[in-house]
Amino acid sequence: MREGPDIARIASLVGDPARANMLNALMGGTALTASELALEAGVSLPTASSHLGKLMEGGLLTVASQGRHRYYGLAGPQVAGMIEAITGVAEAVGPKRVRPGPRDAAMRVARVCYDHLAGEQAVAMLDRLVAKNVLVRDEQEIRLGPSAASHFAAIGIDVYTKPRRPVCRACLDWSVRRSHLAGTLGAAILDKILAEKWARREKDSRAVIFSLPGKQAFEKVFLS
Amino acid sequence: MREGPDIARIASLVGDPARANMLNALMGGTALTASELALEAGVSLPTASSHLGKLMEGGLLTVASQGRHRYYGLAGPQVAGMIEAITGVAEAVGPKRVRPGPRDAAMRVARVCYDHLAGEQAVAMLDRLVAKNVLVRDEQEIRLGPSAASHFAAIGIDVYTKPRRPVCRACLDWSVRRSHLAGTLGAAILDKILAEKWARREKDSRAVIFSLPGKQAFEKVFLS
DNA sequence: CGCATAGTTCGTTCCTCATCGAAGCGTTCT
DNA sequence: AGAACGCTTCGATGAGGAACGAACTATGCG
Numbered sequence: 001m002r003e004g005p006d007i008a009r010i011a012s013l014v015g016d017p018a019r020a021n022m023l024n025a026l027m028g029g030t031a032l033t034a035s036e037l038a039l040e041a042g043v044s045l046p047t048a049s050s051h052l053g054k055l056m057e058g059g060l061l062t063v064a065s066q067g068r069h070r071y072y073g074l075a076g077p078q079v080a081g082m083i084e085a086i087t088g089v090a091e092a093v094g095p096k097r098v099r100p101g102p103r104d105a106a107m108r109v110a111r112v113c114y115d116h117l118a119g120e121q122a123v124a125m126l127d128r129l130v131a132k133n134v135l136v137r138d139e140q141e142i143r144l145g146p147s148a149a150s151h152f153a154a155i156g157i158d159v160y161t162k163p164r165r166p167v168c169r170a171c172l173d174w175s176v177r178r179s180h181l182a183g184t185l186g187a188a189i190l191d192k193i194l195a196e197k198w199a200r201r202e203k204d205s206r207a208v209i210f211s212l213p214g215k216q217a218f219e220k221v222f223l224s
Numbered sequence: 225m226r227e228g229p230d231i232a233r234i235a236s237l238v239g240d241p242a243r244a245n246m247l248n249a250l251m252g253g254t255a256l257t258a259s260e261l262a263l264e265a266g267v268s269l270p271t272a273s274s275h276l277g278k279l280m281e282g283g284l285l286t287v288a289s290q291g292r293h294r295y296y297g298l299a300g301p302q303v304a305g306m307i308e309a310i311t312g313v314a315e316a317v318g319p320k321r322v323r324p325g326p327r328d329a330a331m332r333v334a335r336v337c338y339d340h341l342a343g344e345q346a347v348a349m350l351d352r353l354v355a356k357n358v359l360v361r362d363e364q365e366i367r368l369g370p371s372a373a374s375h376f377a378a379i380g381i382d383v384y385t386k387p388r389r390p391v392c393r394a395c396l397d398w399s400v401r402r403s404h405l406a407g408t409l410g411a412a413i414l415d416k417i418l419a420e421k422w423a424r425r426e427k428d429s430r431a432v433i434f435s436l437p438g439k440q441a442f443e444k445v446f447l448s
Numbered sequence: 449c450g451c452a453t454a455g456t457t458c459g460t461t462c463c464t465c466a467t468c469g470a471a472g473c474g475t476t477c478t
Numbered sequence: 479a480g481a482a483c484g485c486t487t488c489g490a491t492g493a494g495g496a497a498c499g500a501a502c503t504a505t506g507c508g
């Protein structure tokens with residue numbers, strides 16, 4: 001019975017399915033709110049809050065309060081590395097669970113990621129905006145390009161009115177494995193998509209379903 | 225609520241104190257019997273047997289029956305790497321070190337990590353081998369450099385004889401937070417260190433204690 | 449054979465901990 | 479101010495699983 005760093009304590013934190021889902025969700029690098037994590041983990045808000053408290057006490061998470069939101073994020077790259085290592089073992093050891101359900105397919109195409117759009121559509125959009133030099137990215141950073149203000153003003157989005165959060169942020173897409181656009185700009189674009197009724201949100205799901213004309217309009221504005 | 229490799233299942237296996245102690249004991253690289261592991265974990269034999277069954281079912285252990293003994297060992301270096309990663313987080317997060325004893329200090333200098341050397345010595349060695357271009361690393365990958373074969377042949381290590389596992393692997397060191405050398409080459413080097421009696425293994429510990437001449441010999445061969 | 453040792457299986461007990469509803473606090477919006 | 483929202487705390491419930499003693503299987507030794 002030897003003593004060392006309390007590995008069981010840390011592992012048991014990750015060992016609960018709800019907490020594991022939360023940590024997995026946070027592996028993208030973007031901080032998420034308690035509600036978002038509750039949804040992600042498939043548990044009620046009180047349960048999620050309890051889990052988050054434990055993860056905080058265990059030192060695996062950091063939290064930043066912004067207004068009435070609390071943004072939870074991984075405590076650091078070391079924690080992320082640990083989760084990667086566990087994931088590697090799980091993948092090597094466990095049989096692959098293949099079940100691409102119908103809702104799952106829709107989720108891959110487009111879904112809500114807290115307050116912005118994620119999925120193939122969102123990744124394609126960011127790619128296109130960068131290609132057109134409207135946005136400029138180097139590594140994880142995304143900044144507004146020179147033509148950004150006029151470009152977004154033309155479609156009714158003011159990129160300067162919401163100073164609190166970063167305007168642009170990269171958010172790693174779990175289905176595509178590449179970044180999409182977060183931040184207030186990402187949120188504003190999602191707002192527009194829903195306001196214009198180009199798409200609707202699936203009930204009780206993060207999936208976002210584009211109508212046929214809506215998809216065409218979206219592509220004309222953001223993918224042309 | 226996403227699906228992926230079942231990380232919670234693996235983590236919860238490590239998350240029980242008894243099982244964590246067992247895995248820790250097996251990090252020394254030597255296979256142990258159920259009775260020894262029961263003692264190590266501080267539980268009764270039936271309890272230990274149950275835990276071992278679960279670890280087996282989870283794919284974290286292998287077993288070899290020899291007569292009426294059953295020798296349990298870690299399933300592989302990937303599992304060892306995962307435990308190192310968890311240990312690193314536990315160490316970083318739990319500053320409540322009860323006793324940073326002498327054995328702990330020795331562990332930081334050099335210790336066994338499943339089948340290869342870890343600790344400051346091991347990290348320094350990998351750095352030096354890369355600096356000398358004997359090994360080439362980019363990111364997480366480590367490959368043999370052009371002079372590797374002759375360099376290791378000169379000290380009696382054949383880098384081509386063990387085709388099953390990767391020859392080189394990076395393994396993140398929990399005490400130094402940088403990579404050391406794993407894989408068959410790492411294992412062969414540890415073998416040599418012990419065979420040449422440059423160092424001995426601490427009883428009931430992962431610590432590796434270099435003798436003074438042994439340390440000099442090691443530095444001459446690997447750090448010069 | 450009989451006896452000892454090594455491990456596993458079984459059944460029971462017990463306790464931790466995940467879960468959710470309801471209520472409480474703080475923030476933001478109108 | 480009042481209403482809506484985001485999140486946490488409290489309390490009760492329930493299930494999973496860790497623990498061990500006893501019984502069972504297998505191997506080794508005279």
